Amino acid sequence: MRKFALTAIAAAFALTAFxxxxxxxxxxxxxxxxxxxxxxxxxxxxxxAQLQRGFQVYKNICAGCHSLRFIAFRNLEGIxxxxxxxxxxxxxxxxxxxxxxxxxxxxxxxxxxxxxxSPFPNxxxxxxxxxxxxxxxxxxxxKARMHGPDYxxxxxxxxxxxxxxxxxLADGKYYNHYFPxxxxxxxxxxxxxxxxxxxxxxxxxxxHAHDVAxxxxxxxxxxxxxxxxxxxxxxxxxxxxxxxxxAVKRKIWRxxxx
Amino acid sequence: xxxxxxxxxxxxxxxxxxPVFSMLHxxxxxxxxxxxxxxxxxxxxxxGFVLVTMILSGIFLAMNYTPHADMAFWSVxxxxxxxxxxxxxxxxxxxxxxxxxxxxxxxxxxxxxYGSYKAPRxxxxxxxxxxxxxxxxxxxxxxxxxxxxxSFWGATVITNLFTAFPVVGESxxxxxxxxxxxxxxxxxxxxxxxxxxxxxxxxxxxLHVWALHTVRSNNPTGVEIKTxxxxxxxxxxxxxxxxxxxxxxxxxxxxxVFFAPDFFGEPDNYIPANPLVTPPHIVPEWxxxxxxxxxxxxxFSVFGVPAKLLGVLAMFASIIILFVIPxxxxxxxxxxxxxxxxxxxxxxLFIDCFILGYCGKKAPDDYFMGIEGLKVITVGQLATLxxxxxxxxxxxxxxxxERPKPLPAxxxxxxxxxxxxx
Amino acid sequence: MxxxxxxxxxxxPDENRRDFLTLATTAVGVVGAGCALLPFVDSMNPxxxxxxxxxxxxxxxxxxxxxxxxxxxxxxxxxxxxRTEREITEAEEVSLNELVDPQTDASRVEKKEWLIVVGxxxxxxxxxxxTATGEPRGDYDGWYCPCHGSHYDxxxxxxxxxxxxxxxxxxxxxxxxxxVKIG
Numbered sequence: 136m137r138k139f140a141l142t143a144i145a146a147a148f149a150l151t152a153f154x155x156x157x158x159x160x161x162x163x164x165x166x167x168x169x170x171x172x173x174x175x176x177x178x179x180x181x182x183x184a185q186l187q188r189g190f191q192v193y194k195n196i197c198a199g200c201h202s203l204r205f206i207a208f209r210n211l212e213g214i215x216x217x218x219x220x221x222x223x224x225x226x227x228x229x230x231x232x233x234x235x236x237x238x239x240x241x242x243x244x245x246x247x248x249x250x251x252x253s254p255f256p257n258x259x260x261x262x263x264x265x266x267x268x269x270x271x272x273x274x275x276x277x278k279a280r281m282h283g284p285d286y287x288x289x290x291x292x293x294x295x296x297x298x299x300x301x302x303x304l305a306d307g308k309y310y311n312h313y314f315p316x317x318x319x320x321x322x323x324x325x326x327x328x329x330x331x332x333x334x335x336x337x338x339x340x341x342x343h344a345h346d347v348a349x350x351x352x353x354x355x356x357x358x359x360x361x362x363x364x365x366x367x368x369x370x371x372x373x374x375x376x377x378x379x380x381x382a383v384k385r386k387i388w389r390x391x392x393x
Numbered sequence: 394x395x396x397x398x399x400x401x402x403x404x405x406x407x408x409x410x411x412p413v414f415s416m417l418h419x420x421x422x423x424x425x426x427x428x429x430x431x432x433x434x435x436x437x438x439x440x441g442f443v444l445v446t447m448i449l450s451g452i453f454l455a456m457n458y459t460p461h462a463d464m465a466f467w468s469v470x471x472x473x474x475x476x477x478x479x480x481x482x483x484x485x486x487x488x489x490x491x492x493x494x495x496x497x498x499x500x501x502x503x504x505x506x507y508g509s510y511k512a513p514r515x516x517x518x519x520x521x522x523x524x525x526x527x528x529x530x531x532x533x534x535x536x537x538x539x540x541x542x543x544s545f546w547g548a549t550v551i552t553n554l555f556t557a558f559p560v561v562g563e564s565x566x567x568x569x570x571x572x573x574x575x576x577x578x579x580x581x582x583x584x585x586x587x588x589x590x591x592x593x594x595x596x597x598x599x600l601h602v603w604a605l606h607t608v609r610s611n612n613p614t615g616v617e618i619k620t621x622x623x624x625x626x627x628x629x630x631x632x633x634x635x636x637x638x639x640x641x642x643x644x645x646x647x648x649x650v651f652f653a654p655d656f657f658g659e660p661d662n663y664i665p666a667n668p669l670v671t672p673p674h675i676v677p678e679w680x681x682x683x684x685x686x687x688x689x690x691x692x693f694s695v696f697g698v699p700a701k702l703l704g705v706l707a708m709f710a711s712i713i714i715l716f717v718i719p720x721x722x723x724x725x726x727x728x729x730x731x732x733x734x735x736x737x738x739x740x741x742l743f744i745d746c747f748i749l750g751y752c753g754k755k756a757p758d759d760y761f762m763g764i765e766g767l768k769v770i771t772v773g774q775l776a777t778l779x780x781x782x783x784x785x786x787x788x789x790x791x792x793x794x795e796r797p798k799p800l801p802a803x804x805x806x807x808x809x810x811x812x813x814x815x
Numbered sequence: 816m817x818x819x820x821x822x823x824x825x826x827x828p829d830e831n832r833r834d835f836l837t838l839a840t841t842a843v844g845v846v847g848a849g850c851a852l853l854p855f856v857d858s859m860n861p862x863x864x865x866x867x868x869x870x871x872x873x874x875x876x877x878x879x880x881x882x883x884x885x886x887x888x889x890x891x892x893x894x895x896x897x898r899t900e901r902e903i904t905e906a907e908e909v910s911l912n913e914l915v916d917p918q919t920d921a922s923r924v925e926k927k928e929w930l931i932v933v934g935x936x937x938x939x940x941x942x943x944x945x946t947a948t949g950e951p952r953g954d955y956d957g958w959y960c961p962c963h964g965s966h967y968d969x970x971x972x973x974x975x976x977x978x979x980x981x982x983x984x985x986x987x988x989x990x991x992x993x994x995v996k997i998g
Contacts, residue, residue: 177652205470209867236874248867271664275470278655279663315673355663358473358480365481366651370644376847377640379840384637386836387629392808393428453855457862475864478854636844 164315167282167289170345174352177367180360181353183215184334189350190214192330192343197273200265200321202253205274206354209247213357214350221247228252266307268320277348277355284348289313291344294323397422420606425624426631427612429804433503434610435638440496441598442639443489443646448591450486458538460584462577465540466665484654490532491657492646494680497525505718506739508727509611515719517604522715524597529681531590534583536678537575541662546675548575548583554688557702574668614807615727616800623804674756682753683746687711687780689757690773707777714784721784723792726800734795735787742783748776870998872990875929883946885934888997892934893985894946894958894971895995902956902969903927909968916980920970923984931995932971933985936960938978943967958982 173182190211193203208225216224225245230252233240245252254270255261261269277283293313298304308318325347328338336342353359397418399405408414457476459468472479501521504510510518537548552569556562571578609618618624625631649656657679661672677685691704729736752761752773761772801807871888875895878884883896898906906920924930936943943958943965944950953959954975955968965976972981987997 205467205474207864207867209863210474248864275663279660281660283660362480362484362651362654366647369647369651372847373640373644373647376840376843377637377644379836379843380633380637380640383837383840384633387633391428391625391630392805449855453858456859471862471864475862477857477860477862479858479862481854482858 164313164317167285167313169282170285170288170348172284172349172352174359174363178363180363181214182349184336185346185349186214186353187216188330188332188334188336189346189348189353191332192325192347193273193350195330196324197347198251198254200254200261200270201273202255202270203251203274203354204253204272205250207248207250208245210357214353218247225249266320270321273351273354275355277352279355283355284352286313287348287351288344290319291325291347292340421628421632422626424606424627425609425618425621426627427610427618427623427804428625428630429612429614429808430610430631430634431613432634432638433499433507433613435635435642436496436500436503438635439638439642440493440500442642443493443496444591444594444598447486447489447493448595450482450489451588451591453482454486455588458584460538460581462540462580462666465538465580469539481650484650488646488649488654488657490535490678491649491680492642493528494532496642497528498680501525502743504611505742506729506736507611507613508615508722508724508729510715510719511722511727512719513608514604514611517601517608518719519716520597520601520604522712524594524601526712527590527594527597531587531594532678532680534587534590537580537583538587539662540580540666542664542666542670542672543659543662543675545575545666545668546671547677548579550675551677552579554705554708557699557705559702576668611727612804613728613730614801614804615731616802616804616807619803620805676754679750679754682751683749684708684711684753686749686751686753686773687777689753690770690777692757692770707781711780714781718784718788721788723789724795724797725792726797731798731800732791732795733798735791738783738787738791741779745776745779745783748772749780752776870996872994872996874993875995876993880928882948885946886997888933888985892942893997894930894932894934894982896930896946896969898928898930898969905956906968906970906972909970909972913974915973918970918972918981923970923972923981925987925989929995930969930971931985931987931997932982934958934982936962936965936978937973937980937982938963938965938976943982 172179173185174180193201208221208228211221211224212218225247228245228249228251229242230245230249231240231242235241253261255264258269276287280286282289290311290313293311295310295312298310298317302310302317304310305318308320309322310317311319325340325343327340329340329343330338332338336346356362397415399408399414404414454472457468457472457479459465469483472483474480476482504518504521533547533551537544552566552575555565555569558565567573569579570576571582659676659678661675664672676682685708688704688708691707692700693703694700695703724732724735726732729739752769755761755769757768757770757773759769761767761769868889871886873884873886873895875884875897878895878897880897881899881902883894885892885894887893896902903920909920911917911919923932934942934946938960939962941960941962943953943960945952945958945967951959951961953966953968955966957967957969957971957974959966960976960978963977965978966974967978967982968974970981971984973979985997987995990996
């Protein structure tokens with residue numbers, strides 16, 4: 136009996152492991168290279184300096200076309216900005232508000248509780264300015280794509296100057312090794328020294344890509360640090376409780392022939 | 394069985410008017426439970442525990458969720474970002490759905506292996522299948538609520554199954570949608586029903602436990618309790634065993650919640666629903682994959698019945714068939730432990746379900762596990778064939794032809810014998 | 816039912832043997848269950864976006880003397896009254912002994928001519944009348960709550976009726992002579 140059960144369990148695990156792995160690998164486009172991230176592992180946390188650099192990349196480059204509509208300025212506390220810095224960042228943006236007493240909409244400088252404004256008033260306008268392709272919102276990008284931040288890095292660095300021989304690249308499209316179908320409407324957004332870092336970090340394309348991917352992972356999972364830190368405490372507690380329950384179980388059952 | 398005598402006056406006063414304490418006492422101390430239950434018997438109470446967890450977390454999520462097509466996605470993100478511990482409650486609910494199905498599937502396979510569906514437990518088994526059906530409906534509607542791409546397209550594809558029925562199909566689907574496509578009215582009613590269904594499940598669980606207490610637990614030998622030595626009181630023996638199992642299970646469950654919360658999910662559901670674009674790969678949640686594979690494996694028509702309708706019928710039949718297995722199984726022996734031939738067929742069925750799951754996940758024209766020339770659809774068809782053959786052919790035939798091993802005289806005897814061997 | 820269970824037999828655990836291990840496990844389990852409920856309860860508290868709600872800035876330049884306006888702040892009305900000389904004098908001259916909830920008028924205003932209070936009756940949460948012209952202002956030239964008959968004076972203090980306390984003064988600052996920022 137025991138042997139039979141073990142066979143069944145082994146078969147189940149082997150199948151899940153194998154089919155699971157195979158299924159994951161079968162997505163469109165090549166599998167992006169796995170990167171080292173500071174938040175990996177049971178105790179991983181975000182690197183605040185990296186998130187701030189990533190924010191700088193988003194603000195100076197991506198924000199031209201991509202919205203970040205689930206993020207409010209007040210959320211930037213999570214990447215290490217203090218209240219005054221947040222106020223200053225918010226004030227750089229024009230926010231539409233209203234109607235005022237005359238019934239008109241007006242713009243005012245942003246405040247902490249405002250959300251990042253979209254670069255386009257609506258999706259039609261976004262499509263019209265981008266050759267029909269709507270630049271997606273970036274707030275959840277790291278969760279909405281297979282391989283999340285690894286994919287973002289791969290996409291940012293996966294442009295080729297020219298499409299491979301025989302590849303029929305449509306007008307106004309760019310060849311990207313990692314984009315499903317390889318034809319992407321977004322021009323290569325990042326390049327060496329695209330953004331000026333002040334903390335001495337090398338301003339390479341590679342570095343920019345990593346930083347913005349880290350930032351977008353934070354916008355997608357701002358709860359990650361709270362989740363992991365609560366997580367291992369809960370795990371520890373449960374392990375202790377379960378061991379105790381097992382001891383009680385042994386004690387209660389010790390006189391029973393079973 | 395005499396009613397217990399209560400010494401505490403308050404307890405007695407209440408019990409004389411509403412015998413709750415007698416009932417608890419009856420089910421905890423007087424309810425005879427076989428003493429040889431293995432850990433496979435933990436999954437019923439675990440499923441009950443997950444049901445309660447789902448209802449609790451669901452109630453708190455509903456306090457912050459907005460069932461409107463324009464706001465549903467946003468309100469879920471608000472739960473994740475702004476509501477205190479909203480991320481925890483949502484991740485518990487999200488992973489809890491998977492955990493519920495894990496428990497229930499193990500529970501079902503346990504029942505299949507040990508013949509728990511056989512007389513006199515047919516009603517118990519039927520109510521269990523009804524619970525599974527209710528769970529599937531609940532899970533499906535719940536998955537629609539975040540209003541992501543997978544929510545929207547899952548809802549579209551699954552509701553469109555009903556268009557397969559001739560004549561009435563179109564009207565049924567419009568009735569389900571409340572319009573001409575999946576849209577705000579659909580979301581709104583799914584929310585209403587998703588809130589209702591768990592309480593229907595709860596009611597069915599009460600009936601399930603009632604039936605269980607009438608016919609008693611089966612056990613690994615499949616031999617009924619014959620003497621008092623075969624049984625022990627549920628409390629404290631099985632309460633502590635269930636609690637220990639719960640501890641182990643919680644470690645497993647919460648590991649996903651805290652460290653891999655999106656493991657069971659699909660990335661596309663973090664993209665807001667867009668009625669103009671279908672995601673390149675739409676797959677149902679893992680717990681529906683085997684059924685999805687059965688649906689897709691019928692790509693041919695028979696006697697003029699179109700493939701689409703056949704597929705839908707096959708999918709429903711794959712569950713409905715479970716209702717009649719108490720009569721399809723002709724063996725006199727309950728437990729597969731004493732059925733040297735059938736138990737290998739059981740193993741094949743078990744693996745078959747995983748293969749079906751794999752086929753449900755992959756595109757039909759992919760190659761099965763990368764094997765050149767072997768298409769997923771073909772393997773899915775063979776696996777579907779075996780699934781039905783197992784119940785319709787193997788069960789009746791093997792039951793008749795196989796020579797079972799000798800059964801132990803009683804539960805106690807089996808326990809002693811195994812103890813001697815160890 | 817012919818079978819009875821062994822609960823009274825040799826396997827019944829002795830109640831006295833509820834030893835340290837069982838007690839400790841129970842305690843740990845109960846504490847764990849309690850802690851597990853906290854996040855659920857806490858989820859009902861105001862969420863971060865609610866707490867971050869902006870303060871409001873109100874232009875008060877077009878409120879004539881003797882009139883008042885209502886503005887929304889954190890989901891509640893705030894009364895802003897441009898008080899007349901007579902109302903100010905009345906409010907200042909009341910002796911504190913006469914008051915249910917003794918507070919000087921000076922402690923309730925930043926600028927004498929402007930009274931700013933949260934427009935929620937401290938009894939059971941109705942909105943008192945007396946802000947719009949023509950509404951009853953009660954016996955003390957302030958506000959009158961129609962639900963249970965509380966009278967507030969021209970400083971928003973409770974004078975008569977069931978309400979236990981004065982109308983609440985919100986946190987506010989004058990950004991300029993014509994603009995006040997509440998919150």
